[in-house]
Amino acid sequence: MTLRQALGTALVAAALLVPTRPALAADPCFDVRVEYLGRTYYGNIGGVQYWTWNYKVIGETCLNRGLSHWVLGLCQNYWALVRNISTTSTDNSDPPEGTLTTYTTAIGLDPTTAESGIKWNSASGNQLNKVNEYDTFSFVSPGEENLMGVAWAAKGATLVEHGTTIGPSCSPVPVETTTWTKVKARFGN
Numbered sequence: 001m002t003l004r005q006a007l008g009t010a011l012v013a014a015a016l017l018v019p020t021r022p023a024l025a026a027d028p029c030f031d032v033r034v035e036y037l038g039r040t041y042y043g044n045i046g047g048v049q050y051w052t053w054n055y056k057v058i059g060e061t062c063l064n065r066g067l068s069h070w071v072l073g074l075c076q077n078y079w080a081l082v083r084n085i086s087t088t089s090t091d092n093s094d095p096p097e098g099t100l101t102t103y104t105t106a107i108g109l110d111p112t113t114a115e116s117g118i119k120w121n122s123a124s125g126n127q128l129n130k131v132n133e134y135d136t137f138s139f140v141s142p143g144e145e146n147l148m149g150v151a152w153a154a155k156g157a158t159l160v161e162h163g164t165t166i167g168p169s170c171s172p173v174p175v176e177t178t179t180w181t182k183v184k185a186r187f188g189n
Contacts (some may be wrong), residue, residue, distance in 0.1 A: 031063055032154050037054035050141065053139055055137045060131065065129070067156055069120060070154035071152060078168060081142055088100060097127075098126040104121045113153035
């Protein structure tokens with residue numbers, strides 16, 4: 001064996017003895033935003049105007065943890081008035097994993113995010129877990145648009161993100177205490 005061959009063999013052997021570092025996993029990240037899509041008139045129930053409120057939760061710049069749940073802040077005086085909370089979302093942004101996601105819902109305080117309001121829990125289907133993937137949500141409630149913003153929180157694994165969006169204001173819910181007949185009678189009609 002020549003000196004060059006011996007040196008080459010020694011370098012290969014030395015390289016084999018150097019411990020290799022395992023590939024590092026990506027740091028956990030969870031980045032979503034809640035987008036207000038608007039509200040549409042639902043109807044007058046007991047003298048109170050109700051609206052259908054619509055939202056989209058979108059995966060942002062870094063998302064390698066799936067959406068566990070999210071909470072839209074809602075004042076406690078509205079909790080008993082909320083109805084028709086959506087439980088499914090059709091998302092065509094990730095067809096290989098399916099287009100339907102189902103959610104369970106609850107109203108109250110979520111201890112893991114410290115946010116109170118309407119909570120949507122991922123139940124089954126195509127979990128929101130990719131950048132630009134989205135799910136849509138809606139519910140019916142009274143309330144004026146709070147352009148200053150309402151709080152929201154979202155959780156993926158152990159990561160929690162907070163933000164604000166437009167939603168129902170905390171103004172007192174109007175209560176109808178009289179009838180149209182009584183109002184007309186006041187004016188002699």
